[in-house]
Amino acid sequence: ETGVTQTPRHLVMGMTNKKSLKCEQHLGHNAMYWYKQSAKKPLELMFVYNFKEQTENNSVPSRFSPECPNSSHLFLHLHTLQPEDSALYLCASSQDSGGGSYEQYFGPGTRLTVT
Amino acid sequence: GQNIDQPTEMTATEGAIVQINCTYQTSGFNGLFWYQQHAGEAPTFLSYNVLDGLEEKGRFSSFLSRSKGYSYLLLKELQMKDSASYLCAVMDSNYQLIWGAGTKLIIKP
Numbered sequence: 001e002t003g004v005t006q007t008p009r010h011l012v013m014g015m016t017n018k019k020s021l022k023c024e025q026h027l028g029h030n031a032m033y034w035y036k037q038s039a040k041k042p043l044e045l046m047f048v049y050n051f052k053e054q055t056e057n058n059s060v061p062s063r064f065s066p067e068c069p070n071s072s073h074l075f076l077h078l079h080t081l082q083p084e085d086s087a088l089y090l091c092a093s094s095q096d097s098g099g100g101s102y103e104q105y106f107g108p109g110t111r112l113t114v115t
Numbered sequence: 116g117q118n119i120d121q122p123t124e125m126t127a128t129e130g131a132i133v134q135i136n137c138t139y140q141t142s143g144f145n146g147l148f149w150y151q152q153h154a155g156e157a158p159t160f161l162s163y164n165v166l167d168g169l170e171e172k173g174r175f176s177s178f179l180s181r182s183k184g185y186s187y188l189l190l191k192e193l194q195m196k197d198s199a200s201y202l203c204a205v206m207d208s209n210y211q212l213i214w215g216a217g218t219k220l221i222i223k224p
Contacts, residue, residue, distance in 0.1 A: 004157070042119065043158075043202070043214040056211065090157065098210050103148060106157035 003027065004107035006091050012113045013081065021076040021110050023091030031097035032074040033104065034066060037088040049074060050097040081114045088112070117141045119215035121203050126221045127193055135188045135201050135218045143208020149177055149188045150202040152217065158202055161188070190220075198222045 004025045013019050025032065034046040048056035049068040063085075065077040074091055088111050092104040118140045127133040139147070146165040150158040164170055164179035164186060176189040190197055200217040207213055 040123070040216055042216045043204075043212075045211065048211075103160040103163060104212070106159070108157045 004091060004093055004105050006107035006110055008110060009108065010111045012115060013078070014115055015081060018079040020078065021089055023074040023107055025072055025093040025105070027093055027105060029093040029095055030071055031094045032068060033092040034074065034076050035090040035092065037090055037109070043090070048097050055097060083114050086112055086114045117207065117213045119203055119205060119213055121215040121218045123216070124219045124221065126223060129193055129195060129222055129224050131193050132189065132191050133193060133220065135220065137186045137203035137215060139184050139205045141205045141207045141213055144181060145206040145208065145210055147179055147186050148204045148206070148212070150204065151199050152202060153199045193222050195222050195224070
């Protein structure tokens, strides 16, 4: 496989469920990101990991919990979500999070619906 | 606060030229990116500008004026496959990307 992969592609969960989103990058990058994309709104950066260390947490509620076991894998653990958390969750990677010209490569996203 | 503005939607005709504008107000500037996102797919990188001027890449060109906080993406010889959303993003002084809401481009035959 190449690029950035995400599983599952679609997820429906109740507000009391616990689930995890998985992201894997095969590009040899050192930085990985979680974004939330809601309809007609800008991409919202949630978390940034650089060399497996979390460098950004943009005031994300604690019901979202990231995990980065190595530079190639990133997880987003979900629990007791709210209906307004329904969105497309995108994972991305880049060479480094501190460089200006490093474009980010995105995975296809997980379409999450909270019922 | 930080802000990126771009039109919500634009319509153009196959074979024509379209210009998508982006204005920004950010704390610092470390470059501006354009991404293309087809419906239901991942955003893909189109261009990066850090110096003033025009960068040309095939049918697509991107322009930057740092003094005006302004950029545009120019698409020539439009094809139906160019129907997509185009996202403008600015990297601020903390090397964090600030994103616009995207411009949905509709191409008509």
